[in-house]
Amino acid sequence: MFSTEPLVSPESQYFFYTCTQTAKRLFFYPVCVGEFRYDPGYALSRSQYNSFLIMAITKGSCLVQAGSNQFKAQAGDVVLLDCYAPHGYRSDHGWESVWLHFDGPQSRGFYEYITAQQSSLLHPEAFGEIRRELEKIYWQFCSGAPISEPELSLSITQLLTRLTVSRRQIPEKNAGALEMAAAYLREHFQEPVRLDELAAMTSLSPYYFTRLFTKQIGQTPHQYLLSVRIDSARFLLKSSGMSIKEIGFACGFLSESSFSATFRKRTGQTPGEYRQSL
Secondary structure: OEOOOOOEOOOOEEEEOOOOHHHHHHOOEEEEEEEEEEOOOOEEEEOOOOOEEEEEEEEEEEEEEEOOEEEEEEOOOEEEEEOOOOEEEEOOOOEEEEEEEEEOOOHHHHHHHHHOOOOOEEOOOOHHHHHHHHHHHHHHHHHOOOOOHHHHHHHHHHHHHHHHHHOOOOOHHHHHHHHHHHHHHHHOOOOOOOHHHHHHHOOOOHHHHHHHHHHHHOOOHHHHHHHHHHHHHHHHHHHOOOOHHHHHHHOOOOOHHHHHHHHHHHHOOOHHHHHHHO
C-alpha cells in the first residue's frame, strides 16, 4: 500500500501482516513493514501501538520520543522502540527510513537486553547489514511471493542478533579476555576461585574486570560461578546416584548446608525437592 499520510511522500509504501496463531505462539513475526520518506514538519505521537519497532535511518534526522526520553537519530542510526509504551518522532528537516514493527514471545526480552546498556538509540557498526536485512523483509512483501513465517522469524532473529552484538561497547582485546575468564570459570568451577587471580589472567584490575565482565556476561563473576555450579548440580541430581552431600562437594560448595541454601535461593527448591520432582 502506498502512503496517503500527510507529509509522507506518496511513493512511500508499507505492508500490514496478520500472522497465524502458530507464529504468535512460537515465532518473531512482522506486524507492519515499510520504507518511508518523511517531509519536513512530519510528526507522530502515539500512546501505544502493540508491537516493537526497528527503524533504520537512511537519510536526514529526526527527534524520537521514548517515554520521558528524547534523542536525535540520524543517518546510520537504528532506533529500537517499545511501542507498547508512549512514543513518537518528528523532524523539521525530514528523514528517510526503512522500518519494521514486529512482535513475538521473546520480543520484550530481546528489547530489554539490547537497550539495557544504551537507550533506544543504537549506533551499530553493521548498519549496512541491518538495513539490508530490513529491506529483504520489505521486498518479500513487495514481490507478492508466498510468505514463510519461519523464514520471516529467522530474518527478525538475525536483525535482533546483530543489534545484540552492537550493544557491546567493549574493546575486542578485553572482550576476548573476558570470554577466556568465563571459560576458565566453566572449567574450574569445582575449585576455589579468587577474584584477584581471575582479573590477573585478563591483565585488568579486579574492579575494572568485574565491571566489564558484568557488562558482557550479564552477571558478576561470583554470580556466574554460582550459576555454573548450580547447573552442574542439576545435571548430577538428574543423572547420577550420588548423595546430595557428594554432589555439593563435587560442584565446589564447601558444605552441604551452603549448597542447599544456594540451590534453594536459585531454584526455589532444595536439592532433595528438585530430585524428587524429577
